[in-house]
Amino acid sequence: MRNQPGVARLSNPPGGMSLRQFFQWLSGAAVAMIPLYFIIAIVATLVYASGFQNFGWSFFSTNWNPNPNDPSVAAYGWFDFAVGSAITSAIALALAMVLSLGLAVCIVSFLPPFLSRLAAPVTDMLAGIPSVVYGIWGYVILAPYFSKVIDPWMVGTLGFLPGFNATPTQYAGGVGLILAIFILTIMVVPITTALVRDSLRSIPKELEEAGLALGATRWETMRRVKIPFIQRSIFSAGLLGFGRAIGETVAVFMVIGNEVTLPTSIFGGSTTMATLLVSQMDSAFTYPLLLKALVEIALVLMVISLSVNAIGLRLLGRKTVTGPGGIE
Amino acid sequence: MEVRGPEHLLELPGGTVPSPSDLQVVRSVMSGLPPRARGMVSYPSSSEPRSGSVGVTSPAPSSPSTGAPHPKASQPAGSPGQGGDRADWKCPNCSAVLPKIGADGYVTCSFCHAVFTTGQPTVAPASALSEMMAGELALSIQGLSVLAGSKALVQDINLNVASNKVTAIIGPSGCGKTTLLRALNRMTELSGLKVRGQVLYGGRNIYGAGIDAVRVRRRIGMVFQRPTVFPSSIFENVAFGLRIDHEPEDVVERTVITSLKRAGIWDEVKDELDRPALTLSGGQQQRLCIARALAVSPKVLLMDEPTSSLDPIATQKVEDMIFELKQHYTVVIVTHNMQQAARVADLTAFLFQGKLVEFGLTKQIFESPREKLTENYITGRFG
Amino acid sequence: MSGSVNRPAFAPASVADDLSARGFGRATRRILFDKWIGRLLPLLFIVVVFPILDMIWWIAQNALPTMTWSTLTTPLYGDVGGLYGAILGTTYLAGLALAICGVLGIFGGMYTAEYASPRTATFARLFGNILAGTPAIVIGYTGYFLLVLYTGWGTSIAAGAITLSVFMLPWVFRTTDLAFLSVPPTLREASLGLGATHRQYLFRVGFPVAFPRILTGIFIALAIGVGETAPLIFTAGWQLAPATSLTQGTSYLTGLIWTYFDEPANLGHLLALSFQAAFILFVIVIGLNVVVQIIGARYRRRLKGLFA
Structure with missing residues (x-):
């Protein structure tokens, strides 16, 4: 897993296979890699849902004040x-x-x-x-x-x-x-x-x-x-x-x-x-x-x-x- | 093949200095490797100078060049089986009950080694076998059966193991030789097998009440088919049995060195005792396992096909070593390799379908087996 | 006569050897230590057995006195009624999730065991196991965003079931993979050697032999699906009335416990319902586990019989 995980990298189709065989291989490997897709989907969804919000260093603080009357002092330190x-x-x-x-x-x-x-x-x-x-x-x-x-x-x-x-x-x-x-x-x-x-x-x-x-x-x-x-x-x-x-x-x-x-x-x-x-x-x-x-x-x-x-x-x-x- | 000299034995504590004749024996065994052909077996000359003349029951060896079945031992006159077909033989000397095999000739009492004919219960004169067994006994197996559920893997074995001799157990695969061997230091318990009968060690039954398997195994060590080194250094492997006993460091060190020397591997590993043992070759690993077994100073060493996973050269080294081990230990070796039994063993027991068929001097078993079964096995008709 | 034979005589040195565990020597101490370890270690099982027994005892005691047949057949309205809606909801959710992850998992596992290159297989197994270890709540969050918000389905049985199937998938996948791997290679070689194609081998020989184990995987996934809460909290919604369509939210057994476990005492009926739901869950899950063990034991015996 030195490289980006991805189907094509995981197992290279042996050389000399026909296009049809290649697609058969691909669909088979696709089935085997379903857990990977789910993991990717989970991470991607969460990253997208986070809206790339940058909380800065306060995110790592002990200051947790999520819903104050004054939104400007809201803090999300976890x-x-x-x-x-x-x-x-x-x-x-x-x-x-x-x-x-x-x-x-x-x-x-x-x-x-x-x-x-x-x-x-x-x-x-x-x-x-x-x-x-x-x-x-x-x-x-x-x-x-x-x-x-x-x-x-x-x-x-x-x-x-x-x-x-x-x-x-x-x-x-x-x-x-x-x-x-x-x-x-x-x-x-x-x-x-x-x-x-x-x-x-x-x-x-x-x-x-x-x-x-x-x-x-x-x-x-x-x-x-x-x-x-x-x-x-x-x-x-x-x-x-x-x-x-x-x-x-x-x-x-x-x-x-x-x-x-x-x-x-x-x-x-x-x-x-x-x-x-x-x-x-x-x-x-x-x-x-x-x-x-x-x-x-x-x-x-x-x-x-x-x-x-x-x-x-x-x-x-x-x-x-x-x-x-x-x-x- | 380099044969190591006796020099290193001189420095062993408790090791007896080998006599020139013993050295001669080592050399002759090494130089006289047996021919490969079936039925053509050569023998270590070791038994000859010790047991003197061959007993009356041993006929002349068959011609090795023909490979033909061996001529039977002098057939007894008189018809066999007169004593009733149902009953087992009873030894006239010690009253042991023997399985009814060998209806057409002499029967050797596997307990007291008296030889008698099946027709007339007369004891034959002193044989080479009884002379060989004249010394101390290391183990006495009496009426031993090993049961898996209701099935007997080993049935009613009577056999004595002489001290400072090599006793080989041969037989076709599945005949129970390994089971018998494992019963000798209570390893059978581990696989849930039941044991009936007695194994006497030092006059006491190792299966008796109040006897602990752990102590039995300290006295009766075992070496397995495949090398089983622990994933630690060479030194720690051999020191295992001493460490669990919390022996002081200097004792550990001394014993490890002695054991490695006795196992004939010292010269190869003395400079790298801290090396992981798993990096050794298969043959070295097996000798390391033997050294490890020797380190707890057993009296008897059980070997379960110790060379079956080794190449010929490593096998030869191990056999060489077994020969030297005799001076300090009693060795019982199970082997499916008949030539190996012929090379290393003084005494040989032939097991077939869980029963002891024949026991005697290795030379006699291979040259003039009394039982048809033994003969068939030796000459390669089955197994 | 007797002069010519030797009676057994033992080496005098060995007579000194004590083979018993008596006395105060080092060996005796070692043996006794081992004996006591052997006696004390089993006490640890109290830690395992006590929670199960205690749980069964208390849950049964809180659930059974008020439990009647109508508890199972009437839906909950407000704070009166029974578990019908929740049982139905759990059935829908777990059933649908099982259908999804069953198909994907069995094909995935089959491919991994039978067709995939060693490298693909290694990674497929690794990812399967990682997915199995993913916190359920994270999967629940993902399901909420992806299925509830982004698709616009709202909280619904469909969203809940799909989210749940992600959590159940690795178990089916893994057991199917192992089931095919555990088919003795001799059987495979024999059928291929007789001229069968790989596909013929797979469906005529491999699948029937592997089937019991695949079944255990399905049962385990089902037990997990029935017992899991976290992926459903934000996806399956909450609706007391029995569900009639996949786009509706539903109540479900674990959700019922989750919702009512800390109800104040004046709503004792809801707490009792929670215990009844817990009792039913317990029975289902333990039952499925027992079935799995029985199938597993039979399967092993059968394989033994085939190849011993």
Whole structure:
């Protein structure tokens, strides 16, 4: 992909084909490249819709003042939301990676075969549950529990750490960063687990047996032979999980509290870039500049997910990734 | 083909200085490569000076130039099968129950190596085989069956493995030789196979209660068909087994060097121990794997067709090395290459359809097999 | 007699070897550590199993007591009524989207696996996977501008379904591609070797063998289409009355939850409806996933039987 991506560059038709063959090839390649057209269409539409509005450097500031009485002081700095996105995705991803490494290791090496066969579909199924179902579960059922039990407990035990201190009014609703992180974590775990698990399974069996035949235990074989063998895949699983986490909108919107400020603690409400796109769309109809700002934020989100996914997939170096339902 | 001298052996801790006659043996094996023709097999002369005269049951070798079937061992008088058709043979010496094969001649008890005729249960006088087995035993396989579900891959094997000897297991593909080998250090567990019977190591059943597979595998190492180097440096590959044991650095270093020397690869890699092991050639990788197995100081080394993916020159190096390994280790080698078995093994077991058909001195198995099946296999009628 | 044979005798050195996991040696510690890892790691499954069970439990508890047959058959008017309009809307949206992405995805996947040059195939797969990772909300925005505003359709089932199909496409594409790749090459060589043309092979041999897996892709896409919200928020509109034409907006199950999840308590009926919608979604999605697993397991067994 050193050059501009485009069908003609991707695969040159072999020389000496007739015009008819060439067009056949072209139409076939055209079918194969439909995802690419969609990606191009998405980027082009967003670029066009943004009207090439230049917000200057204030676009990167923390100053978000989209619909003031005096339009001249309107400001569209999305730094706060970038922070919200970064905190939720990064922490959720870190937790998810630890969990999914453990789960994948357990499924591949430590569970008896019949449980291992059962465990994989169950984790995959978790990836298939609609995000809106996670959202309503988080908002209606978990949020009160968090505000009454989890949040006070965490403030009590971890309150001395920066970012973990809050007054009861600040977590009264239960919604906030911590709940969003929790929901995001269990949403990302199945995806990263499946990726790590498949990488572990793709390791040649001979290598594992070699480790065991040397008198290593299952854990030592895992730790010193298999994990080093799939380092790259683990990293790319992290990237792909990050792409999912940062783009997740609906479930996060329902539990994050949607406060348009920098959060003071991990219990406070916040907004991510993705949830901003939803929460501000209503007012955007009356403020054309706000709409353009949102479109540009959407573009930023698109670029982030595009590059993260592209790097992750190239590192993974496999034909496919596992998705909900455990298709490989 | 360069044959390495014995010089480097002198500096091995615990390594015995080879006697001149041993050196002679190494050389003669190397120079006397067998002819390629089927049925024309030459043998290492190793067994001869040790086991003395060939026992009474061994006939003269057949003429290698004809390639014709070997003449049968002296046919016993008396009609076979008198002891009832249904029952298995029972060894008159040790009472082991043997599968009913070899109805028309001598039967070798694969457990105690007594030879008896099927008609009259009389024990033959001391054979070359029993002399070869006179030393210590490394392993004793007793009534071993390996089951995949209800299907027996390996059935009721009785076999002893003599210490500091090379025992080859031959047989057509799919006969269960690899399965049998993997059962010897409990690798069968990994593929969910069930094991019946016993494998005695040091007098104790490795499948017994309270015995841990991890420890068994430390004592009974294994080398696989294809080289399986880990994606790390040469040094770290060999050090693997020591690192997991948290051995001190100087011990690790010393052992790695010794192991590399014993595996005969030291001279080739001594200047680049930090090189990624995957950059080595196939033959070097395989010898590295053998060195890695040696580094955890096993007593027995199981080799599953260790040269099947190697070219002839690399194969020769590995065979050369196996020959030297005998001094410190007991080697059990599975091979589909009969000439290889003839070259490296002192003792040979022939497996067919999961059953042990015949076990004996390599020379005897190849020159004068007692069983028709063995003979057919050796002469290339099947397999 | 017995003088001539040797009873088994073991090397004295080896007698000292302890093969058990007793004592306090290094090896014992290693083995015990491994055992405890093996016991503790499965506890992580609580993290996976607990949310599912908790979700099922609470959603069922909030949904089922007030759920009757009429919930499924009456449309919603204001704050009374049932889920009929939403179920119908979801059916339209997911069905239409599936039709679109099914055709494109199956042909695309087939071409990628069977005809494309390795380079084209690599890039097609890469872009397919990138599209699968694109945030749904971004696709929703694009759909809003391109289909709702620029075409002048307004928020409508058509706009929603097309937007949704973009999100579903990679799954069909990818599974079809893999389905054809997983057809054993021996089968392909055999049929081509018997003089079949590539097209004959593809439709007589390849497609029937690959079909179960393609079906799993379609089911997964369907599950995603039924469960997705973000691409529809700005494209499918919102209309409580059951839709009668593709140019109308519609209500749909995920949208219903999205709209009413934070309704105040005095509109408890709407919250209950949200839970009922969530319950139905749950059942559909889990059901489709189970079907996919069953098909997948059967397919693997069949392939095994064919080539073992």
